[in-house]
Amino acid sequence: MTMVIVGGGLAGAKAAETLRAEGYDGRVVLVCAESEPPYERPPLSKGYLLGSDEREAAFVHPVEWYAQHDVDLRLGARATSLDPSMHGVDLASGERIRYDRLLLATGSVPRPLDVPGADLDGVLYLRELPDADRIKAVLGDGRQIVIVGGGWIGLEVAAAARHYGAAVTALEVADLPLQRVLGDDVATVFADLHREHGVDLRLGTGVERVERGGDGLAVVDSAGDRIDADAVVVGVGIRPAVEVAEAAGLAIEDGVAVDASLRTSAPDIYAAGDVAAAMHPVLRTRIRVEHWANALNQGPAAARSMLGQDVVYDELPFFYTDQYDLGMEYIGHAPPGAYDRVVIRGDLAGREFQAFWLADGRAIAGMHVNMWDDGIDPIKSVVASGRKLDAERLADRTVPLEAV
Ligand SMILES: Cc1cc2nc3c(=O)[nH]c(=O)nc-3n(C[C@H](O)[C@H](O)[C@H](O)COP(=O)(O)OP(=O)(O)OC[C@H]3O[C@@H](n4cnc5c(N)ncnc54)[C@H](O)[C@@H]3O)c2cc1C
Incomplete structure (x- = not known):
């Protein structure tokens, strides 16, 4: 066999x-x-x-x-x-x-960036270990990095680049980073986080082309601005x-x-x-x-x-991210259009909260940001229960989750 x-x-x-x-x-x-x-x-x-x-x-x-x-x-x-x-x-x-x-x-x-100049040396992607080595080698104080795409990879690389003291410009075509995955309220948390850490986040902005410029590259964005870059990191899915x-x-x-x-x-x-x-x-x-x-x-x-065993794979999707001092865990499945309300429980501005994506009163996904004492388990229970929830009580942190 x-x-x-x-x-x-x-x-x-x-x-x-x-x-x-x-x-x-x-x-x-x-x-x-x-x-x-x-x-x-x-x-x-x-x-x-x-x-x-x-x-x-x-x-x-x-x-x-x-x-x-x-x-x-x-x-x-x-x-x-x-x-x-x-x-x-x-x-x-x-x-x-x-x-x-x-x-x-x-x-x-990785999906390739489809613009003139995207094949120039210094336009980098992150999927494999050697990619990480290449990116690590160009991050450093005084370096200029342009990130294309405000998804998970783009944002995590932005955080790493800031950690090394590089100047970071991040371009995202949508109105907010992670907007499709998280919806406006929670996506704004990530936009604010990166701006507070000095990232020049340009929203509603795509890439026209990449050119050679100075000692390195230059990215011409959809607003016509030309941004010098030692490296361009692409995270467009x-x-x-x-x-x-x-x-x-x-x-x-x-x-x-x-x-x-x-x-x-x-x-x-x-x-x-x-x-x-x-x-x-x-x-x-x-x-x-x-x-x-x-x-x-x-x-x-x-x-x-x-091996011929009876298997039914029914785990709920789960993912996490770490960016600067923000840690997040998310469970469930709430594609755009599948939910009609997002309920926030906790301190959104202080970046310590839970969020639930509701469809017809039921939580189809939930997450927490920096609430490590509770973690993801109580959120998983709420999502897995499939029960109708009272959104006002759900938003009220004085009401224990089990009682909602
Ligand atoms: C930089 C980065 C950060 C990430 N961070 C997170 C995170 O914080 N949280 C999270 O939940 N997820 C994260 N992910 C996603 C997570 O890593 C992936 O979901 C996971 O790697 C998927 O594993 P896999 O085994 O299905 O595929 P892969 O990890 O893609 O492995 C597939 C392997 O198959 C090989 N292969 C492909 N075709 C062939 C072929 N024809 N013959 C032989 N070999 C082949 C590939 O070379 C590759 O090595 C991250 C991904 C990346 C790239």
């Missing part, structure tokens, strides 16, 4: 670990396009970029772990095609590996790495479409992590979650499913 895992990110590495933990003693091949053993990406824009975490701290397992657990770790190996009818996967080296079950954990890739699955004829719905047991449309092929668009049994819709906790939990769930 051979289990092949394509993609050595968090989802793939956790799947390999789970196969062994569940007692499976057949062959496991982990095919990794990158040359590093599987690692977690959140430190790349936080502790590792800030210089407080060692490189090795990001690794899912020490490199010896794979041999110790008889996992055939193929680094620098890219799967180029898949043959579902023959149960074979082809690598760029020309090798074909036959599988009994296969997991696609190919993650996602990601797309799921579906090429191999798509070419093999698997059903694609934004990501690789899987059922609640993480099975794709092809026999014996599963998908997990950023690349998987999974039917969520509670939300009753297919969702693709581009977050750490989803890779952490879905990889193991897919492994159990591959």
Whole structure:
């Protein structure tokens, strides 16, 4: 019996670990396009970029772990095609590996900036460890950094750049950073946070082009301003790495479409992590979650499913961020248009609060900022309960959450 895992990110590495933990003693091949053993990406824009975490701290397992657990770790190996009818996967080296079950954990890739000059040296993206090294090398006192995109990655890099004393200009086409994810009230908290830390945040502003300028680059923004930059860091979103699955004829719905047991449309092929668009049994819709906790939990769930266990993946999406002294955790699923009210509980201006996204009186998502004594668990209970809530009582911090 051979289990092949394509993609050595968090989802793939956790799947390999789970196969062994569940007692499976057949062959496991982990095919990794990158040359590093599987690692977690959140430190790349936080502790590792800030210089407080060692490189090795990001690794899912020490490199010896794979041999110790008889996992055939193929680094620098890219799967180029898949043959579902023959149960074979082809690598760029020309090798074909036959599988009994296969997991696609190919993650996602940054969307490129589509303007003239975007291919100049010094226009950087952040997805892999070497990207973090490149960005770290250009952050420093007196440096000028332009960030394109006020999403999670852009904002975390802005915070890191300010930490090193670089001058930061951040361009965001929307009226607020994170506006689509968080709505105006909470998004304003992030805009204020960055401005207070000296970021020149330009909202409603896109990029016209990037040019060579002085010793480095210059970004011409949509208002016609020319901003000198030692480096431009682009964070304009990601797309799921579906090429191999798509070419093999698997059903694609934004990501690789899987059922609640993480099975794709092809026999014996599963998908997990950023690349998987999974039917969520509670939300009753297919969702693709581009977050750490989803890779952490879905990889193991897919492994159990591959072993023939009854698996229903029903975890609520969860994510977090750290920027300066702001820590945040968010749970649930509240895409734009799905909620009709945001209730704030606590001190928004003081950046210590909980927020709930309500649809028809029920909380479909909730978060907290810097409320670590309570953490995310009580918020999760409120969201998971699916109960109708009294919004006035919910907003009143003197009413305990359990009593709302
Ligand atoms: C800088 C950064 C910071 C982040 N911070 C947070 C955070 O604070 N909180 C949070 O919740 N989430 C965060 N995320 C998101 C989180 O890291 C991802 O959701 C997670 O990495 C997804 O894991 P994955 O295993 O599905 O995919 P990935 O981590 O993308 O791994 C997929 C792997 O598959 C490989 N691969 C792709 N195609 C092939 C192929 N054909 N053959 C072989 N290998 C292939 C890729 O090279 C890659 O190594 C962050 C992401 C980044 C980039």
